[in-house]
Every structure is written in structure tokens, then in C-alpha cells.
Amino acid sequence: xxxxxxxxxxxxxxxxxxxxxxxxxxxxxxxxxxxxxxxxxxxxxxxxxxxxxxxxxxxxxxxxxxxxxxxxxxxxxxxxxxxxxxxxxxxxxxxxxxxxxxxxxxxxxxxxxxxxxxxxxxxxxxxxxxxxxxxxxxxxxxxxxxxxxxxxxxxxxxxxxxxxxxxxxxxxxxxxxxxxxxxxxxxxxxxxxxxxxxxxxxxxxxxxxxxxxxxxxxxxxxxxxxxxxxxxxxxxxxxxxxxxxxxxxxxxxxxxxxxxxxxxxxxxxxxxxxxxxxxxxxxxxxxxxxxxxxxxxxxxxxxxxxxxxxxxxxxxxxxxxxxxxxxxxxxxxxxxxxxxxxxxxxxxxxxxxxxxxxxxxxxxxxxxxxxxxxxxxxxxxxxxxxxxxxxxxxxxxxxxxxxxxxxxxxxxxxxxxxxxxxxxxxxxxxxxxxxxxxxxxxxxxxxxxxxxxxxxxx
Ligand code: ADQ
Numbered sequence: 001x002x003x004x005x006x007x008x009x010x011x012x013x014x015x016x017x018x019x020x021x022x023x024x025x026x027x028x029x030x031x032x033x034x035x036x037x038x039x040x041x042x043x044x045x046x047x048x049x050x051x052x053x054x055x056x057x058x059x060x061x062x063x064x065x066x067x068x069x070x071x072x073x074x075x076x077x078x079x080x081x082x083x084x085x086x087x088x089x090x091x092x093x094x095x096x097x098x099x100x101x102x103x104x105x106x107x108x109x110x111x112x113x114x115x116x117x118x119x120x121x122x123x124x125x126x127x128x129x130x131x132x133x134x135x136x137x138x139x140x141x142x143x144x145x146x147x148x149x150x151x152x153x154x155x156x157x158x159x160x161x162x163x164x165x166x167x168x169x170x171x172x173x174x175x176x177x178x179x180x181x182x183x184x185x186x187x188x189x190x191x192x193x194x195x196x197x198x199x200x201x202x203x204x205x206x207x208x209x210x211x212x213x214x215x216x217x218x219x220x221x222x223x224x225x226x227x228x229x230x231x232x233x234x235x236x237x238x239x240x241x242x243x244x245x246x247x248x249x250x251x252x253x254x255x256x257x258x259x260x261x262x263x264x265x266x267x268x269x270x271x272x273x274x275x276x277x278x279x280x281x282x283x284x285x286x287x288x289x290x291x292x293x294x295x296x297x298x299x300x301x302x303x304x305x306x307x308x309x310x311x312x313x314x315x316x317x318x319x320x321x322x323x324x325x326x327x328x329x330x331x332x333x334x335x336x337x338x339x340x341x342x343x344x345x346x347x348x349x350x351x352x353x354x355x356x357x358x359x360x361x362x363x364x365x366x367x368x369x370x371x372x373x374x375x376x377x378x379x380x381x382x383x384x385x386x387x388x389x390x391x392x393x394x395x396x397x398x399x400x401x402x403x404x405x406x407x408x409x410x411x412x413x414x415x416x417x418x419x420x421x422x423x424x425x426x427x428x429x430x431x432x433x434x435x436x437x438x439x440x441x442x443x444x445x446x447x448x449x450x451x452x453x454x455x456x457x458x
Contacts, residue, residue, distance in 0.1 A: 004034035008128035011038040028443030073103020112138035137177040149180040149450040154362040156188040176215040184389040225438040235345040235373035243346025258351035268357040268402040275408020297338040348373035357402040363389040379427035381415035396429040
């Protein structure tokens with residue numbers, strides 16, 4: 001059987017508070033076997049290409065250190081200051097610097113130089129995310145004939161936004177060197193087709209084959225899931241149960257509304273606080289019946305826009321608490337910390353409402369974790385932004401436009417008043433989807449497409 005070689009910017013350290021991508025890939029690699037290659041997260045004075053191999057959590061990892069300039073230009077620069085904001089429709093935050101683009105290309109060449117010798121002819125290679133758009137093309141330049149796939153974890157922006165990126169034509173042409181390109185949703189897939197067709201003259205055959213010059217690539221919409229069954233079980237075990245009791249106890253009879261996010265401007269945290277504030281102002285009678293618990297550990301602290309969102313949110317939480325708090329009640333509990341998955345499962349289960357309000361999100365795994373952690377006999381209600389990729393699947397959530405404080409306020413009220421039978425009906429439908437299209441389903445769907453017969457253009 002072919003081995004799977006996963007290549008991504010960061011390689012999971014295993015255990016603890018992992019991001020959505022890390023949890024998903026560890027699960028896929030455990031099932032299929034192979035190597036996970038990427039940056040160690042450490043910086044070295046001069047790039048050496050030295051690979052550290054480790055076996056952790058049932059997965060073999062191979063990592064390299066990068067130079068400070070690589071980290072500044074490739075990671076903090078092009079990935080986090082150019083591509084991330086632009087691909088989340090935040091052209092106002094995107095920085096366009098040739099040095100960033102140059103460092104991004106150089107670092108991808110370094111990844112390709114280092115990983116190419118580890119790849120055997122029968123292996124299938126699966127490259128992850130926007131840090132690595134050019135990697136497949138670089139591997140082809142080094143003679144690799146393997147099946148190579150790419151999966152994008154963030155949205156693909158509309159053509160009219162992408163044309164602002166000077167390197168966009170090169171990046172899209174480089175993507176055509178993959179055999180399969182995966183997106184979470186039809187919407188992101190269609191935006192990619194629009195750009196390739198209208199800007200570069202590509203042709204679309206049927207629904208999923210894109211041809212540009214002498215290359216034909218298969219496009220798949222393949223929504224990522226979670227380890228749903230395991231997460232649901234975790235939510236009933238000791239750590240989660242104790243957490244759940246402690247959190248419910250601390251709310252002294254009030255309904256908990258929970259938000260869990262990396263502290264990122266794409267997650268709509270400011271809009272969430274404003275929606276909650278609107279709810280408090282419009283429904284003073286419900287005021288002391290609820291508490292919003294927002295868990296948001298800081299991320300990417302070296303980038304200015306992340307420092308700004310942190311201080312904006314602290315200011316907003318302070319203002320709302322200042323205006324509404326009573327001697328025995330604070331409306332927002334805002335915690336800047338990461339927690340283990342066990343603890344998070346308990347917090348989700350303790351919460352009557354899961355409030356997930358990204359302005360744009362490739363998928364959003366918190367929405368799925370919230371559903372998986374609920375008590376089937378007394379489930380909470382998911383409020384979900386229609387601009388999260390997850391909204392394409394999770395149509396039984398209360399779907400809202402996060403830019404509208406009124407819609408958020410109305411949804412909170414509807415969720416808090418929802419009768420048990422409706423809560424159970426909605427939750428059951430959501431849970432069936434989360435269980436069926438879990439992370440193993442995602443991994444299989446993508447790798448099946450990757451290992452299928454090579455595509456021929458019509
Ligand atoms: P993220 O932007 O990181 O992922 P998301 O999908 O919600 O967003 O995953 C976040 C993960 O981090 C979840 O598993 C969550 O439990 C965990 N997490 C968040 N806050 C935490 C905390 N305080 N403590 C511990 N864990 C915490 C990117 C894309 C998403 C896409 C995923 C996977 O931006 O759109 O869903 O990749 O493709």
C-alpha cells in the first residue's frame with residue numbers, strides 16, 4: 001500500500017491544545033501510515049536542511065528549522081500578513097511586499113529540497129494549506145512523478161479580490177501542477193474556477209476538471225470534520241464531567257453562552273460582543289439570566305493586526321461589563337487561554353448556546369465540536385455564521401449574518417427560549433452530519449480522489 005506523505009507548515013507536537021488542522025491530520029495519518037513533514041517552529045542561524053525525525057502519538061514526523069529571515073518573510077510576512085487577510089476578504093489588512101513574496105518562494109524551495117529525498121515512487125503526497133501553494137510545482141521541478149494533492153483550509157477569495165495580489169497568476173499556475181486540489185466548500189471551489197477561467201483562460205470540463213495549458217487538475221469539495229465519536233465520548237468522561245459541573249456551578253443557575261476561538265480578526269469576536277451587547281440592551285429582563293464565556297487564546301502575536309484585535313476586544317469587554325454588570329453578575333467572562341480538549345468538551349457541554357460568528361472561515365471546527373459534546377437528552381443550540389464553511393453542511397443551526405448585531409441578538413433569544421423537542425430535533429440532525437462526515441471521511445474522500453486514475457482532459 002502507498003504511504004501517505006503529509007506536508008504542512010507546522011507539524012503537530014501531539015496532545016494538549018491543538019488547532020483544528022493538527023487534530024484532523026494526526027487522525028488521518030494514524031489511519032493511513034506515513035510521514036508528516038514540516039517546519040519545527042524553531043529558528044536556526046543558517047538553514048542546513050537537517051531533518052529531525054520523531055515518532056509521536058503513532059505518527060512519524062520529520063521537521064526542519066528555518067532561518068529568521070524565512071520566518072519573517074514566509075510565515076509572519078506572506079502567509080500571515082498577505083495571504084491570510086486577503087483570503088479572508090480583508091484586503092484592508094493585506095500587506096503586499098515583494099520581499100514577503102520572495103521569501104515565501106525561497107522557503108518553499110527549501111521545503112522541496114529537503115523533503116524530495118524522503119519521498120518514494122509509490123508514495124502519495126498531500127500538501128496542506130496556503131503556506132505551501134508552490135510546493136507541488138517545486139517537487140515536479142525536482143523530478144517527482146508521484147500523485148500530489150493540495151488541500152486549502154481557508155476560503156478561496158472571489159476573483160475580484162484575488163486580482164489585487166500581484167503573484168496570483170503565478171500561484172494559480174503553480175497549483176495546476178498538483179493532481180487534485182481540495183476545498184472545504186463548493187463556494188470556495190467555484191471562486192477558484194472563476195479566477196482560473198476568467199483571468200487565465202482555463203477551461204472547466206464537467207464540474208470538476210480544470211485545464212490550463214497542458215495541465216488538467218481535479219477539483220474536489222471536501223469538508224473537513226472532527227473525530228466526532230471520540231469527541232462525544234470525551235465529553236462524558238471524568239475531566240469533561242468535572243469541568244462541566246464546575247462551569248455550570250460557577251454560572252449559578254444562569255444559561256451559559258460559549259465562544260471558543262483563536263484570537264483572530266476573521267472570527268468575528270468584536271461582532272459577537274456587539275451582538276451580545278444588543279441582546280442585553282434589548283432584553284433587560286433576561287440580563288441576569290445569561291453569561292457569555294469567551295475563550296480566546298492569543299495567536300500570531302508578532303503581527304500588528306493581532307495585537308490590535310486583542311486590545312479592541314479587551315476594551316469592548318470592559319465597556320460592556322462596565323455598563324451592565326451588577327454586584328453578583330458579570331455579563332462577559334473573557335479568558336485569554338488555551339485548554340485541553342477534555343476541558344473544552346466539558347465547557348461545550350455545560351453551555352446552552354454555542355456562539356460561532358466568523359466573518360469568514362474556511363470551515364470552523366468549533367461548531368462541530370460544540371455539537372459533538374452535547375448531552376443528547378438536553379442539547380444546547382448552535383448559532384452559526386452563514387459565512388463559515390460549516391454553514392453549507394450545518395443547516396439545522398440557527399444561521400446568522402454576524403455583521404448584524406440584531407440578528408445575533410435575536411438568535412440568542414431564540415436559542416434561550418427554544419423548547420426541548422426543537423433543540424433535540426435540530427441537534428440530532430446536526431449530530432448525524434457531524435458523525436457521518438467526520439475527519440476520517442474527509443481524509444478518505446481526499447485520498448481516494450488523489451489515488452484515483454489520473455484525469456484526462458476531454
Ligand atoms: P482555525 O482557524 O484554527 O483552523 P477552527 O476550525 O475553528 O479554526 O479550529 C480551531 C481549533 O482550535 C478547534 O479544534 C478548537 O477546539 C481549538 N481551539 C480553539 N480555541 C482553543 C482554546 N482556547 N483552547 C484549546 N483549543 C482551542 C483553520 C481554518 C478553519 C478550518 C480549520 C481546519 O481557519 O476554517 O476549519 O483550519 O481546516
